[in-house]
Amino acid sequence: MAVSISVVLLLLILAVIFLRSGGLKFSHALVCMLLGFYLASSSVAPTIHDGLTATAGVVGSLHP
Numbered sequence: 153m154a155v156s157i158s159v160v161l162l163l164l165i166l167a168v169i170f171l172r173s174g175g176l177k178f179s180h181a182l183v184c185m186l187l188g189f190y191l192a193s194s195s196v197a198p199t200i201h202d203g204l205t206a207t208a209g210v211v212g213s214l215h216p
Contacts, residue, residue, distance in 0.1 A: 163187035163190060164187055166183045167183055
């Protein structure tokens with residue numbers, strides 16, 4: 153629990169800094185996405201995690 157709160161606070165601080173700087177790049181959007189993921193960890197996180205794992209499995213099984 154303490155680690156999750158630390159991660160949320162760190163990501164929140166980074167998101168605020170990125171938004172105040174005026175330029176939201178891909179890495180900044182990724183930080184905001186992770187912030188949302190951790191904040192929504194109450195009931196939605198297992199579904200998101202399962203979806204990302206399934207997507208990674210599908211992408212990993214593709215052979216061009």
